[in-house]
Amino acid sequence: MSRLIVISNRVSAGGGAQGGLAVALSAALREHGGIWFGWSGNETSEFTGHINFQRVDGVTTATVDLEEQDIDEYYNGYANRTLWPLFHYRIDLAEYERSYAEGYQRANERFADTVRPLIEPDDLVWVQDYHMFPLGKELRRRGITNPIGFFLHIPWPPRRLLATLPEASQLVEGLLDYDLIGFHTKEWLQSFCDYAQEELGGTVSQDGVLTALGRRVRLIACPAGIDAKEFAALAASQKARETFERVRESAVGRTLIVGVDRLDYSKGLEERFLGYERFLTEHPEERKEVVLLQIAPPSRGTVDSYQRIRSALEGLAGRINGAHAGLDWVPIRYVNQGYPRDMLAGVYRASKIGLVTPLRDGMNLVAKEYVAAQDPDDPGVIILSRFAGAAEQMTDALLVNPHSAEEISDALRQALSMPRPERIRRWERLMHGVEQNDIMWWLQRFTDALRQIPASVD
Template sequence: MSRLIIISNRVSAPTDSHSGAQGGLAVALSAALREYKGIWFGWSGETVDQFTGHINFQRAGGVTTATVDLEEQDVEEYYNGYANRTLWPLFHYRIDLAEYERDFAGGYSRVNDRFAATVRPLIEPDDAIWIQDYHMFPLGSALRERGCQNRIGFFLHIPWPPRRLLAVLPEAAALVGHLFAYDVIGFHTQEWLDSFCDYAIDEMGAVLDGDQLRLGDRSVQVMANPIGIDAKEFAEASRTPTARLAYRRMRDSAVGRDLIVGVDRLDYSKGLEERFLGYERFLQEHPEERKEVFLLQIAPPSRGAVGSYQKIRATLEGLSGRINGAYADTDWVPIRYVNQGYPREQLAGIYRAAKIGLVTPLRDGMNLVAKEYVAAQDPEDPGVLILSRFAGAAAQMGVGAILINPYSAEEISDAIIAALKMPRFERVERWRAMMDNVEAEDVVWWRKRFTDALIGEPATRQPAD
C-alpha cells in the first residue's frame, strides 16, 4: 500500500501550531495520514453557484487535504436534508423527527456520485481508502462503479438502528446493499454491529460466518471497534497553563460549591432536556443541596438551518430560564447555560474542576466527552462520571461510571446525590478502572485496529455491473 485516502463529509485541516482546538477524530485521522502519507478528501464547507469539481489542495501539519465546494442545492438536499433530517434522527431512534423526501434522497445520491467522480483520479492502484460516517454510505459503491478495485473501508460513528426501525426508511435495503461494496465496516459497539447484521440477514438473506458477512458473491468484514481519545495528550492538556487558568477560574467562580458539568453539541440526541429535568428533580428532592452545587452546561449550536435544532435550542432556553427563575437566589444560579464552544485545553481545565461529569445522551454512537472527562481528572481526588446506559461509551465506562436511564429524572437525581456523597476511596477506585480502559483502548489503538484490518490481503472482486 502506498497511501491512505480518507474521505469524510467535512475535512478538519490540521495546523502547524498546536492550538488544542481539534477534535479527537480529527487528531486520529491526521495521525494516520502522516503515517501513511495520504490525502484527506471532502467538502470544504463552502458553496458555489455551479459544481465544477475543482479541488483545493492544502498542506499543513504534515497532512495534505483536498476539498471541493458544493452547490447550495447540494447542501440543502444532501447535508441538511437526507443526512441530518432523514438519517440522523432515524439512526438515533427518533422516527418522529425523520423526514422522507425524494429530493433529499436524490441529492444524497448525487453528491456521493460527485465525490466519487472527483476523488477517483486521485486514487492510485495501491492506495487504501477509508470512508467516514453516514454522509457517505453509497460512496464505496460509487467508486466501484468507476472501476476502483482498491481496498475500501467504512466506519460508522453513529448508532445503527434496530431492524424494525430501519425498515421505515424508504429503500433501506438499497442503502444496506451499498455497504457490501466495502471490504471492512467498523462500528463503535457490538450492539450497533449486531443490528446491522440482523437487518442484512433477516431482510436480505445475508449469512454471517465469523466476522465475514456474505450477500451473494460479496463479502465484507464487520468489526466492533470503539473509538478512544489520545488519553496521554488529554491528561497533559489538563495540566497546561491554559487548563490551569480555566480550572482556577471555575473554582473561583464556584466559591466553594460543587460543579456539575455537561458538554454537548446542541442536539436532541444528547438528552439535554432530560438532563435539565433530572437536575431540577434533584433540586426538588434535595433542598439541602441547593446553593451547594451548580450545573454548567456548555452546548455550542449546530445545524441551525434544520428546524428540529431550532426547536431544541428554544426548549432549552425556556427550561433553563424556568429552573433558574424558580430556584435562583441573589448569590446563586443553579444552571449556567452557555451556547458556545471552547478549545480542548480550556475544556480539560473545566472537566478537572468538576465534581461530576453529567453525560446523558438518549442515544450516542460513542461519546468521547465521557472519556475526556475521565482523562482530565486529578488521580488523587477525581470526580464522578454519570453516564447514560444508551451511549456507546457505556460498554467500556460502565466499569466505573454511574450508569443511568436518561429518560428517568429520578435516576438522574439519585445519581447526582450519590456522586456528591461518594467517598474519595470509591471515587479513586472507579476512576482508576475507567482510566485503565481509556489508556488501553485509546485513539491510536482504534485507528490501528481498523487500518490493520483494511490493509490486509485484498479480496477477489467481481467487476462492477
C-alpha cells in the same frame, strides 16, 4: 507501504483545536502518506469538480465545493433531517423527502467522480460516517478495486426502525460493496447484522464475515477513543490551570456539575435538566451546594428541530432558575458557545461530577475526556447514559437511564456522597480503559484489518 485515502464529509487537518479523530487520521496520513478528501464546506454556483489541494502539517487535503442544491438536499436534508434523527431512534423527527434522497445520491456520485483520479492502485480507501453510505458502491462502479473500508460514527438503528426509511434496502445493499465495515459497539454491529440477515437473506460467520447477495464484507466492533495522555497533558497546561482557577472561584465553594454537548436533541439535554430539577426538589438541603454548568454550542441552525431544541432549553433553564435561584445562587449556568480543548480540560478538572446523558450516542468522547482530565488524587465522578456507546466500556461510571429523572437525581446524590477511596478506585479502572483503548488503538485496529483485505479482482 500503502498510502491511505481518507474520505469524509468535512476535512480537518492542522490547527490546535482538532478533536481526537482528526488528530489520529492526520497522524496516519503523515505516517503512510495519502490524501484526506471531502467537502470544503463552501458553496459554488456550478459544480465543476475542481479540487483545492493544500498541505498543512505534513497532511495533504483535497476539497471540493458543492452547489446550493447539493448542500440543501445532501447535507441539510438527507444527512441531517433524515439519517441523523432516524439513526438516533427519533423517527418522529425524520423527514422522508424524495428530493433529499436524490440529492444525497447525487452528491455521493459527484464525490466519487472527483476523488476517483486521486486513488492509486495500491492505496487503501477509508470512508467515514453516514454522509457517505453509497460512496463505496459508486467507487466500484468507476472501476476502483482497492480495499475500501467504512466506519460508522453514529448508532445503527434496530431493523424495525430502519425499515421506516423508504430506501433502507438500497442503502444496506450499497454497503455490501465495502470490504470492511466498523462500528463503535457490538450492539450497533448486531443491529446491522439483524437487518442484513432478516431483510437480505444474509449469513454471518463466526469470524464476522457477512455474506449477502453474492458479496462478502467483514464486520468489526472497534470503539474509538481519545488521546488520553495528550488530554491529561492539556489538563495540566497553563490555559487549563487558569480556567480551573477561574471556574472554581466562580463556584464560590459549591460543587460544580458539568455537561458539555453539541446542541442536539440526541444529547438528552432536556431530560438532563429535568433530572437535575428533580434532584433540587428532592434534596433541598443540597440544592444551594451545587451548580450545573451546561456548555452547549449550537449546530445545524438551519434545521428546524435544532431551532426548537435551543428554544426549549432556554425556556427550561429559565424556568428552573426562576423557581430555585436565590439572591446569591443560580442553579443552572447555560452557555451557548464552544471553548478550546485546553479550556474544556480545565473545566472538567474543576467539576466534581461529569453529567453525560445522551438519549443515544455512537460513542461519546466527552465522557472519556472528563476521565482523562481528572486529578488522580481527588477525581470526579462520571454519570453516563447507558445508551451511549461508551457505556459498553465504561462500566465503572454511574450508569443511568437518561429518560428517567429519578435515576439522574439518584445518581447525582450518589456521586455527591461518594467517598474519595471509591472515587479513586472507579477512576483508576476507567482511566486504564481510556488509555488502553485510545484513538491510536482504534486507528491501528481498523487499518490493520483493512490491510489484510486483498484488492478485488473483476
